[in-house]
Amino acid sequence: MKRSRRPYQGIALTAPVTIPYVRKSDHSTTWFLGMALRDLCHNAGLAKAEIDGMSVSSFSLAPDTVTSLTETFGLTLSWIDSPYLGGSGGVISAMRAARAVQNGDARYVACLAADNAKPQSFKALVKNFSRFSRDAAYPYGAAGPNGVFSLLTRKYMQTHGATDEDFGRLCLSQRSNAQLNPHAMLQAELTMEDYLSSRPIAEPLKLLDCVMPCAGAEGFLVMTTEDARALKLPYVELIAGEENHNAIRDADVPLRGGWDLFRDELYSAAGCGPHDIDVLYTYDDYPVIVFHQFEGLGFCAPGEAARFVRDTDLTIHSTGKDRHLPHNTSGGQLSAGQAGFAGGYLGLTEAIRQLTGRAGARQISGARTALVSGFGMVNYDRGLCAAATILTGAES
Amino acid sequence: MSATISLQRCNDCARPQYPMRELCGHCLSPNISMTNVDAHGTLLSWTRLHASMEPYFHDQLPCLVGEVRLVGDVMIMAHLDLAPGNPPPQSGMSVRLSLRPALDDQPAYFATPEQGA
Numbered sequence: 001m002k003r004s005r006r007p008y009q010g011i012a013l014t015a016p017v018t019i020p021y022v023r024k025s026d027h028s029t030t031w032f033l034g035m036a037l038r039d040l041c042h043n044a045g046l047a048k049a050e051i052d053g054m055s056v057s058s059f060s061l062a063p064d065t066v067t068s069l070t071e072t073f074g075l076t077l078s079w080i081d082s083p084y085l086g087g088s089g090g091v092i093s094a095m096r097a098a099r100a101v102q103n104g105d106a107r108y109v110a111c112l113a114a115d116n117a118k119p120q121s122f123k124a125l126v127k128n129f130s131r132f133s134r135d136a137a138y139p140y141g142a143a144g145p146n147g148v149f150s151l152l153t154r155k156y157m158q159t160h161g162a163t164d165e166d167f168g169r170l171c172l173s174q175r176s177n178a179q180l181n182p183h184a185m186l187q188a189e190l191t192m193e194d195y196l197s198s199r200p201i202a203e204p205l206k207l208l209d210c211v212m213p214c215a216g217a218e219g220f221l222v223m224t225t226e227d228a229r230a231l232k233l234p235y236v237e238l239i240a241g242e243e244n245h246n247a248i249r250d251a252d253v254p255l256r257g258g259w260d261l262f263r264d265e266l267y268s269a270a271g272c273g274p275h276d277i278d279v280l281y282t283y284d285d286y287p288v289i290v291f292h293q294f295e296g297l298g299f300c301a302p303g304e305a306a307r308f309v310r311d312t313d314l315t316i317h318s319t320g321k322d323r324h325l326p327h328n329t330s331g332g333q334l335s336a337g338q339a340g341f342a343g344g345y346l347g348l349t350e351a352i353r354q355l356t357g358r359a360g361a362r363q364i365s366g367a368r369t370a371l372v373s374g375f376g377m378v379n380y381d382r383g384l385c386a387a388a389t390i391l392t393g394a395e396s
Numbered sequence: 397m398s399a400t401i402s403l404q405r406c407n408d409c410a411r412p413q414y415p416m417r418e419l420c421g422h423c424l425s426p427n428i429s430m431t432n433v434d435a436h437g438t439l440l441s442w443t444r445l446h447a448s449m450e451p452y453f454h455d456q457l458p459c460l461v462g463e464v465r466l467v468g469d470v471m472i473m474a475h476l477d478l479a480p481g482n483p484p485p486q487s488g489m490s491v492r493l494s495l496r497p498a499l500d501d502q503p504a505y506f507a508t509p510e511q512g513a
């Protein structure tokens with residue numbers, strides 16, 4: 001019999017926080033996590049002592065661990081988690097925390113992610129990311145993720161006929177959104193000419209296909225909807241979530257990331273389909289991965305993402321194309337910046353803001369249902385972890 | 397055309413594998429040994445790198461790197477060894493792998509286009 005996840009019921013995500021991103025910081029990752037925790041408690045009106053669960057995602061926490069942080073921050077907890085899942089870590093942390101709350105293992109879970117963008121920590125991370133990567137990928141130009149994703153991008157372009165301009169349209173749409181996000185690192189207007197003429201990094205990838213590493217933190221709280229209402233907190237409900245790991249094992253450069261394999265279960269659990277999604281948050285480490293998500297999550301057919309991007313307004317405000325699907329409304333990592341593993345949280349904190357009507361100048365009127373997707377962990381020649389969750393705003 | 401490279405193969409299920417590991421990724425047998433396999437494969441995708449985190453590569457930039465599939469569905473990343481002035485690589489082209497010292501003087505795979513390919 002096929003596995004079937006039990007439903008997520010009565011789970012609230014609330015109190016989204018962002019510790020503003022900076023290009024470089026003398027502060028440690030622990031400082032960023034502590035600031036995020038402080039803001040979480042303040043925003044939720046919870047005393048620190050009431051937090052009884054904590055999930056921390058970071059690649060630059062060493063020599064500390066999430067356990068160290070309980071002492072550093074003066075917390076006593078009944079549940080901790082430290083998902084090391086790269087860009088899938090935000091969605092999966094929310095799912096893990098949701099289960100902990102649903103099962104009564106914790107009542108108020110602080111989900112936190114931060115990194116501090118020290119150049120040496122990034123090189124060390126890349127060089128020893130995994131055995132396979134160290135032995136069989138890094139020695140070939142030491143290009144890090146840019147190298148692997150350039151191979152994926154060329155494969156996609158050659159198979160489906162996507163062009164530089166198609167990826168450029170995506171990047172321009174996100175820059176347009178970032179101009180309404182005071183936290184975004186990159187806000188200058190971007191033209192197609194700017195995009196196309198940005199310097200080559202790992203062909204076909206150009207500088208503007210690559211995220212800007214920065215320091216920062218993201219976080220949110222997970223609790224029951226009952227508790228969120230009692231605390232009078234605006235919240236979203238997590239109604240479905242799926243993940244898979246090493247699902248695409250084709251002996252070829254992959255054209256998909258694994259979302260297509262759980263898409264039906266995801267929408268079925270949420271009782272909706274792609275056309276019911278009001279705002280979409282994909283994991284945008286590279287534009288081609290966003291194309292994989294548009295296809296894998298059913299927003300267009302396989303191979304059709306370039307046409308989808310041409311025919312769809314992905315910006316906050318419609319410009320009159322056939323379809324309007326606000327996407328990565330914070331600017332995404334491509335424009336807001338990638339604060340390490342906090343990049344996997346970016347879609348979640350923004351989705352919570354949108355569905356609770358607190359996205360300020362970026363607010364999508366009537367946004368009720370969001371899909372947030374994650375992707376991460378290149379062990380050798382492809383990302384291994386795909387995840388997605390569907391969130392709904394509370395009935396008003 | 398007897399070019400070969402040495403890869404791990406499982407002595408129980410006979411599958412070749414790469415990257416190297418201490419057990420068979422298919423049947424989990426620890427009974428692994430090195431064996432010579434045909435060094436000819438297909439270039440699946442390639443990139444021209446303009447940036448590297450290792451100073452070793454800096455005076456070689458831009459440099460070509462690709463991913464090659466051998467018989468047995470083994471996937472190997474390799475430097476692409478194209479003589480200057482040659483046309484750019486083509487995905488799908490036939491290549492032959494060989495080992496030469498590269499970063500940190502460690503042996504690394506180089507893919508050379510097949511004659512007449």
